[in-house]
Amino acid sequence: MNTSILVNSRKEEKYFRAFIIGFLSLFLVILPIMIYTGGYYLYYGDYNSQQIPFYIHAQDFIKNEGLGWDWGTDLGSNFLGSYSFYLLGSPFFWLTVPLPNNLVVFAMPVLLAVKHGVATLTAYAFIRRFVRNKNAALIGGLLYAFSGFQLFNIFFNHFQDVTALFPLMLIALEERINNNRRGVFAASVALMGIINYFFFTGQAVFVILYILVRLKSPDFNITWKKFFGLVIEAVIGVMIAMFMLLPSALAILGNYRINERLYGLDLVAYSDKTRILRIIQSFFMIPDVPARPNLFSSDGAKWASIGGYLPMFSMAGVIAFSKSKKKHWSVRLVIICMICAFIPILNSAFYTFNSSYYARWFYMPILIMAMMTAQALDDKSIDLRSGIKVCGIVMAGLAVISILPKKTDDEVSWFEFANYPAYFALILFISIAGLALLYFIDRLKKKGRTYIISALVSTVVCCIVCTSSVVYFGVTLGSYPSTYINNGINGKENITLDEEENQYFRIDISENYDNYPMFWGYSSMRAFQSIVPGSIMEFYPQIGVTRDVASRAPLEKYTIRGLFSVKYFFDKVYSDKEETYTYICDLPGFEYKNTQNGFYVYENKYYLPMGFTFDNYITEESAANHSEQTRERLLLRALILSDEQAEKYSDIISKLPSEKTLGLNDSTYIQDCIERRKEVCSEFTYDSDGFDAEINLEKSKLVFFSVPYDKGWTAYVNGKPADIEKVSYGFMAVKADAGENTIEFRYETPGLKIGIVISIIGLICLGAYIVVFRKKKNNESGFSHCYDYSKDYSCSMEEQYLNKKSANCKTEE
16 A cells, blocks of 8 residues: 655754755865865866856956956857856856855855755655655765766866756645645746746746646645646746846857757657667766767767766666556656657757757656655665666676777777776776675665665765766866966966057957956957857858857968957977977967967957948948858958948948959958058947947948847947948948947847846736735645655554545645
8 A cells, every 4th residue: 555644843953964964075075176276177179168168258248347347258259148047147157246256166165065955855845755865866866966867067167057956846746736835936937037047948848747747646635726826936936047048048158059940850869879778878877978979979968967877876776666666656767868868859858859969857757766766775665676687787788889899990999888988997996896786775675674774875875976987087178287288278478468558459369268368358259158149150151261169260260360350379398399380370460479378379460449330331241252261351351231231321432343253362461450450449449338439431422330130239420320230140330421420239138128028017917916815824744755655664643644644635725
């Protein structure tokens, strides 16, 4: 008989202990790195290239600029739109804002440990609702906080913000349905919507699935009245989050990546034959690290966050629980999620049916799996051995695959099937050792001995060991710490550039150093940032440059260096090439200036200040008939206009003769730079609210600014409103008259004002909702826990409580 036991017991919970253990388990792993580097935590890839510079740049921008237009991200961006995905909605990020800028980078590893502590705490609080033993629930919390998903996503520091607080949403849902606590679900929806809009869409899908599978559970006391109340709270929660959601949504609408969809066979089968194998592997053993598929090589989904392994337990607890309780709601939910993971169209449902593959919703079913594992450990009736056997078989199969012969250039090799054989052997050994340890604990359980404390200690050790294996392998893939710290983080102290007063310039930098200029405080045309204005995304493909997650135009696209007002190019000095270095740059017009901060610095002798004019235009239709290279070379010879714009301004700008579109090369580029320098803005000042420019013209012309077009811009010329034209595939121009002109551009974040208004209305609605439908006083309290398994002793008193409760639990109070 599977009777749910409802218990109201909120005392002596292990919340603080859960946080401390989670915090220390991660902090102890990264502490040696911090000691070695002098307080820094350096990893590799996106963590070093994005997370650290973004934290420093965002801190500096908020303290000095506020919100608005960010001149330091790519060619310029909507600050809120670019960083709401990464930082701005995170309460953890805002904890660092009061700190001095030079301490932020040292706070990041501590904050990362705090996130793991919070994830352990919130997961414990959710799992405790369904697991009798507090230590078993604490084990479940640790399994969630240190799951394979979490280990993978140390690489993506900001993902941890989401996973740390997501359990609160399910807790709030349970409280609303089972304890009739109004307002908490709305608050949780608002919180998760503010933290990260990308993950929020997946959470909405998962919560719907969660409700559907819980409907028939005896401990889920939903009524139609409660259901509609839940819907109302969800709407109110979204309204409260609109100050972040609306500007974020408007900022990404112009990004072509959000509109890509699956079609045909791709709807039902992955084109990557290794993907399902990688998913299975990642749940049974420690996952691969980002960008380094190991056992199953693949060029796709390298950053997709495929991971689900539960330290020590693997899938043993989940399998054993599922075998013992086939009809339990959690089993149904995990099966549904498994089907979704294996079928592309269902997987994409968590991301508004986008065609890009991500597994970044796995943390939600992992929380349920952690709960199942904790209950399987605590419930004496569940035999873990069945799950241990299955995990052992899978791991043995993976071991066999790793020694399969591999043929390269007619040479057959053994034991090299994995890309990193030694590392694969290490994580396989750790996974098997954890399983062996679990077998020992299960024997203690079967013999009736005390085993929970042993299981807790073993889980903590395994969490630390598994995390260490991932972290320290990742560290070996990163750059030399001294180079990153001295030339990157602290490089600003070693750079001195000639800067004209009331002028603006950008810099460029060699590959592998994308976001170093953020540390130095300079605007750079090379940027590793996924969320930028749609006009930037539109521009680069027109000249044959891929723009997905970064702007990385090769040096042969030299024309855009002039177009973008690039004044300096930083070329990295490599010690093994110093003696043979030629001091010649592949950018026409750039000459060696000096060596600073470990880089060869080149100055553009034909630098174009921001704001200049054109005498000729070419229509978009005509430009489309030329090659991508020619289109790029034309950008400094003529403005690229639509047919309507060409007709509108035909009195002040002439069509480019067709013969001038031919033979474009280095020499013609220099000539074009000289021509453009004849009429440039004498002053250009800027801040987050926009920019002001002064220019003297002989006759009326269009003045071009290499600032990305955005709907938040408004322009004034000599105090009068002016039409902003979107030209040259994504930039701005305004008409200025003959003589002295004062040009003003003002920026307001699209959707921010109306989003704030909606959020205020949402807060008012939440207050009114709580007051109008406030819970009447009742001597009957709710329940904080529901156990569907019994202890070894008689549960007669709890059953009496259940009988007492059953008369009221289906009735709305």
